[in-house]
Amino acid sequence: NAGVTQTPKFQVLKTGQSMTLQCAQDMNHNSMYWYRQDPGMGLRLIYYSASEGTTDKGEVPNGYNVSRLNKREFSLRLESAAPSQTSVYFCASSGPSSGAARYNEQFFGPGTRLTVL
């Protein structure tokens, strides 16, 4: 099993350009997440999808959109990139595990390093 995969690994954009970050998981998990990580600020949740067909805003959703394409895939779109969106983006997924939804062990993909000039 590949776990959680993300593409691309690196990307450089100019201000105003758009792009989509792709994420897929093969663990049959219900829930998927998009985070950004900036130096000294820890992980911040952008959007999440509790189950196929649903998406919800996280802590920092402005400037982003998401699509839960199916149970495996969850994409993040930047419609008009800004320098403030320079960051490392992580996708994660979770079960539930142990038969209970509250045991929220999340598993991460390798990340996308995005630079917006």
Place this chain on the structure above:
Amino acid sequence: QKEVEQNSGPLSVPEGAIASLNCTYSDRGSQSFFWYRQYSGKSPELIMSIYSNGDKEDGRFTAQLNKASQYVSLLIRDSQPSDSATYLCAVNPPDSNYQLIWGAGTKLIIKP
């Protein structure tokens, strides 16, 4: 405001010693607690989960949870240079099955 607090470090520990990492959280009703390890330039990796008060051991790692005092700790015995990384504490608040509240992480350096 739900918060998870960690000392940012760096915490420097000699090889072979015990490394102790601490985390406090603000939401008293939290039920699930996680420790992740993140090497520089890599993604977070789950190393321990704990749900009940007390200790949980897995190899050289021990997680300790005290809900009354609202802290969770991670002990690493016989520390190795390969344990040098940033350790992230995450807490599942009681009003969400899906979201985790993350600490900013403690950087651990194991000195040979």
